[in-house]
Amino acid sequence: MEVRSIYKYARISPFKAREVTREIQGLPVSAALDLLAFTPKKVAFLISKTLKSAIANAENNANLKPDGLVVKEAIVGEGPTLKRIMPRARGSANRIQKRTSHIRIVLSDEIPIETRKTRKAKLEQEKKAAKKETKNEASESAAAPSDRKATTPKKAAKPNK
Secondary structure (H helix, E strand, O other): OEEEEEEEEEOOOHHHHHHHHHHHOOOEHHHHHHHHHOOOOHHHHHHHHHHHHHHHHHHHOOOOOHHHOEEEEEEEEEOOOEEEEEEOHHHOEEEEEEOOEEEEEEEEOOOOOOOHHHHHHHHHHHHHHHHHHHHHHHHHHHHHHHHHHHHOOOOOOOOOO
16 A cells, blocks of 8 residues: 655755655665664755655554555655845846755555665676676677688798799
8 A cells, every 4th residue: 555745845956855865765664764864964854754744644544554664756846936036236136046846755565666775786687797798799709700710721822933
């Protein structure tokens, strides 16, 4: 079963928030809370607040135990931008954009199909397999010309007059 929580109009840039949400995707809830507690960024507090809300929703509304929950999705969308101006020299003005975010966290009690660790291990295996293939192709291509040389007869040298 999936449970979600949304924090709307958070006063932080979505770009800054996505950096932290990428780290908690696929983690168990306890590990995600620990990671957020020791992340020295403003957005870590906002995300942990949203995560705690999602945990409370799971306990109270869906009767799920927080021990078995996993962060299935942690998405940061762009909210409305507050546009302000800053006076500049000679009567001109620059625009200041104060960006907002919508933070959405989805928790699931099902076993995750792919976590960050499994995804990382899978990518490493694919890289190793690709390296082996390139080595095999290189050795085959290196072996092929030498076979050709061995099969072609050498021409006899012309005698000098």
